[in-house]
Amino acid sequence: xxxxxxxxxxxxRSREDIEFQDSPLLPFIKVKPDSIRNVADxxxxxxDFRFDSLMCLTTVDNPTNFTIxxxxxxxxxxxxxxxxxxxxxxxxxxxSVEKVWSAANWFERExxxxxxxxxxxxxxxxxxxxxxxxxxxxxxxxxxxxxxxRGVVL
Amino acid sequence: MIDSLKLDQATTIVKGxxxxxxxxxxxxxxxxxxxxxxxSTHGVLNKVLKTxxxxxxxxxxxxxxxxxxxxxxxxxxxxxxFMPYTDRIDYLSAMNxxxxxxxxxxxxxxxxxPKRAEYIRVIMAELNRIATHLVFxxxxxxxTGAWTPIVYGFREREEILDLFEMTCGQRLTYNYMxxxxxxxxxxxxxxxxARRFCDALEKKLVEYNNLLSYNQIFIDRMANIGxxxxxxxxxxxxxxxxxxxxxxxxDLRKNEPYSVYPELEFDIPTGKGEQGRVGDAxxxxxxxxxxxxxxxxxxxxxxxKLPPGDIxxxxxxxxxxxxxxxxxxxxxxxxxxxxxxxSDGSANPYRLKIRTASFNNLSAVPPISKGTMISDFVLSxxxxxxxxxxxxx
Numbered sequence: 001x002x003x004x005x006x007x008x009x010x011x012x013r014s015r016e017d018i019e020f021q022d023s024p025l026l027p028f029i030k031v032k033p034d035s036i037r038n039v040a041d042x043x044x045x046x047x048d049f050r051f052d053s054l055m056c057l058t059t060v061d062n063p064t065n066f067t068i069x070x071x072x073x074x075x076x077x078x079x080x081x082x083x084x085x086x087x088x089x090x091x092x093x094x095x096s097v098e099k100v101w102s103a104a105n106w107f108e109r110e111x112x113x114x115x116x117x118x119x120x121x122x123x124x125x126x127x128x129x130x131x132x133x134x135x136x137x138x139x140x141x142x143x144x145x146x147x148x149x150r151g152v153v154l
Numbered sequence: 155m156i157d158s159l160k161l162d163q164a165t166t167i168v169k170g171x172x173x174x175x176x177x178x179x180x181x182x183x184x185x186x187x188x189x190x191x192x193x194s195t196h197g198v199l200n201k202v203l204k205t206x207x208x209x210x211x212x213x214x215x216x217x218x219x220x221x222x223x224x225x226x227x228x229x230x231x232x233x234x235x236f237m238p239y240t241d242r243i244d245y246l247s248a249m250n251x252x253x254x255x256x257x258x259x260x261x262x263x264x265x266x267x268p269k270r271a272e273y274i275r276v277i278m279a280e281l282n283r284i285a286t287h288l289v290f291x292x293x294x295x296x297x298t299g300a301w302t303p304i305v306y307g308f309r310e311r312e313e314i315l316d317l318f319e320m321t322c323g324q325r326l327t328y329n330y331m332x333x334x335x336x337x338x339x340x341x342x343x344x345x346x347x348a349r350r351f352c353d354a355l356e357k358k359l360v361e362y363n364n365l366l367s368y369n370q371i372f373i374d375r376m377a378n379i380g381x382x383x384x385x386x387x388x389x390x391x392x393x394x395x396x397x398x399x400x401x402x403x404x405d406l407r408k409n410e411p412y413s414v415y416p417e418l419e420f421d422i423p424t425g426k427g428e429q430g431r432v433g434d435a436x437x438x439x440x441x442x443x444x445x446x447x448x449x450x451x452x453x454x455x456x457x458x459k460l461p462p463g464d465i466x467x468x469x470x471x472x473x474x475x476x477x478x479x480x481x482x483x484x485x486x487x488x489x490x491x492x493x494x495x496x497s498d499g500s501a502n503p504y505r506l507k508i509r510t511a512s513f514n515n516l517s518a519v520p521p522i523s524k525g526t527m528i529s530d531f532v533l534s535x536x537x538x539x540x541x542x543x544x545x546x547x
Binding site for chain 2: 023024025026052053054055056058060061069071075078082101102103105106114127128129130131138139143
């Protein structure tokens with residue numbers, strides 16, 4: 001199935017409010033934060049979709065929001081789709097998809113570490129790359145480089 | 155006297171003794187730090203092991219010691235300038251990382267790469283794949299206590315590094331590929347030297363299989379250890395040789411062909427549980443040994459088909475791809491290396507995410523390590539062949 005067919009099928013299967021954008025290089029489906037768990041569940045477990053592989057999960061710091069990007073692939077049907085979830089910058093919280101794909105565990109920890117986006121329902125949401133007492137989230141566009149860390153000049 | 159006691163009294167005594175014994179032997183769990191400096195870690199990785207004697211009940215990998223913020227650096231550099239940084243993602247297969255980055259940027263900018271450059275890239279990528287698998291063979295030998303393989307592995311790798319050195323002047327971080335092609339054409343004598351190397355290595359591989367792969371001591375040590383079931387591997391996003399070792403016939407060079415791979419013939423080796431169970435450490439090891447044979451096949455064909463012509467498409471010094479985003483993945487020696495790039499139409503990427511194979515492969519190690527011995531864990535982890543700069547970026 002191509003991306004628009006996947007969207008049409010998904011639209012028929014779920015009652016969630018989703019939107020399709022057919023950008024030429026990377027077509028994606030826009031999902032509301034509250035719907036992501038349900039949409040992920042359907043895409044993973046429904047035999048027509050069977051998106052068993054989470055290729056990548058990351059975030060883009062856009063001027064108005066954080067956009068969480070889920071890149072999915074089906075080993076069985078060899079089709080792929082991208083999901084996008086937008087969350088406000090001042091209160092960035094998105095439900096975790098760790099229960100759906102185990103790979104999301106580390107991906108979400110990385111996003112939390114580098115962007116400060118919190119994932120609700122994550123089993124172990126702690127920093128993964130940086131030390132636990134590091135201040136700030138470096139991949140945010142407005143990140144201020146610290147002058148020192150534990151007395152060491154950086 | 156025991157025979158004068160009633161039976162139930164005897165039972166009580168035995169039960170009590172068993173409970174006391176349990177308290178002494180099984181009762182205490184211990185946290186042990188393995189690494190960040192440890193002979194078997196292949197870099198700086200700390201694993202906190204929850205153990206009961208020799209048996210591991212849980213593993214907590216602590217990563218990030220080599221986190222350099224490559225993704226942040228990418229936002230401050232333009233597309234050309236980021237090329238040398240891709241060498242540092244995985245220093246053992248820098249050519250493949252160059253290659254993956256080029257593929258992503260070229261798709262973003264809709265750049266057509268000349269045929270000759272494509273072939274040169276494939277030759278370099280496959281030679282680099284052989285080089286890094288040779289190091290793996292050596293370190294796997296070291297982990298089982300065999301010193302010879304690493305000496306042999308490095309001897310052969312040296313020849314590949316000589317080939318790279320005569321092409322681009324570098325032996326580890328090549329910075330050889332460019333957006334739209336490669337930096338230099340192949341020097342005189344390269345083709346002959348590469349062919350001689352392929353012939354020599356083919357014979358040597360037979361020797362190494364006899365020396366190490368089918369050595370009964372090695373098999374006894376590696377078989378049935380760290381068994382990774384296929385569905386668990388896919389769930390954790392494991393790719394590359396560990397996934398193929400679990401019996402999944404999955405290789406991006408075949409499943410999502412890129413560059414000139416569709417024009418070349420090769421097979422995808424998978425684990426078959428030849429010496430133990432499918433997906434054990436020996437299978438993961440053997441997949442890499444077979445992959446070297448396939449890489450030799452690819453290099454030979456590419457050398458034969460190498461067309462004349464340009465080695466680089468015209469790409470401006472100031473390169474500004476149109477606004478948009480792209481995710482391109484390719485088959486690195488360790489698995490899927492993907493670049494997710496968001497362009498806002500300027501000369502620097504707005505966001506660049508590097509999805510590396512080792513990151514996901516390492517995340518699948520804790521679930522399969524429950525209940526294994528510490529000494530087996532070393533082999534199991536070694537057979538995943540993770541490279542820490544790639545995990546931490």
